[in-house]
Amino acid sequence: MMAIKKYFENLAKALLNQPYNKLNDTEQRVIESIAEQTTVSENVNATFSEHLTFGERVADRIASFGGSWTFIGIFFAFIISWILINTIWLVSESIFDPYPFILLNLGLSTLAAFQAPIIMMSQNRQAAKERVKQDAAYEINLKIELEIMRLHDELSKLKAELNQKR
Numbered sequence: 001m002m003a004i005k006k007y008f009e010n011l012a013k014a015l016l017n018q019p020y021n022k023l024n025d026t027e028q029r030v031i032e033s034i035a036e037q038t039t040v041s042e043n044v045n046a047t048f049s050e051h052l053t054f055g056e057r058v059a060d061r062i063a064s065f066g067g068s069w070t071f072i073g074i075f076f077a078f079i080i081s082w083i084l085i086n087t088i089w090l091v092s093e094s095i096f097d098p099y100p101f102i103l104l105n106l107g108l109s110t111l112a113a114f115q116a117p118i119i120m121m122s123q124n125r126q127a128a129k130e131r132v133k134q135d136a137a138y139e140i141n142l143k144i145e146l147e148i149m150r151l152h153d154e155l156s157k158l159k160a161e162l163n164q165k166r
């Protein structure tokens with residue numbers, strides 16, 4: 001165990017010019033990954049989706065439907081139908097929502113009042129997911145850079161050995 005910690009310490013000093021215990025969690029994971037020759041990449045979508053509550057999943061589905069062309073088409077057809085039915089019935093005097101269509105406006109306002117916070121909840125979750133993805137991408141990029149630095153050092157050593165043999 002002590003040899004492993006010493007190896008981590010040596011890698012941290014060689015690659016990041018800092019003691020291992022001074023590195024943040026991400027940098028420590030990268031150093032450990034390099035030392036153990038493991039990957040740091042993960043499927044953020046799967047990890048993030050596992051922890052959603054029932055309400056969050058419902059909000060995401062409502063937001064995805066509410067922001068689709070299907071919803072816009074259905075809703076447009078509903079409004080046109082509502083207006084046409086009430087206009088036709090206006091002529092026959094059995095109207096249930098007369099012209100300025102107050103009942104329709106109430107329904108639209110109610111829909112907007114419920115739909116807006118649901119969409120905002122979904123957007124907040126998507127923003128959180130993007131932050132997790134950015135952190136994962138940073139970790140992968142850091143590991144790639146450090147591995148390239150190690151390869152560069154190894155190539156430099158090999159080149160020096162070859163030049164000495166000539």
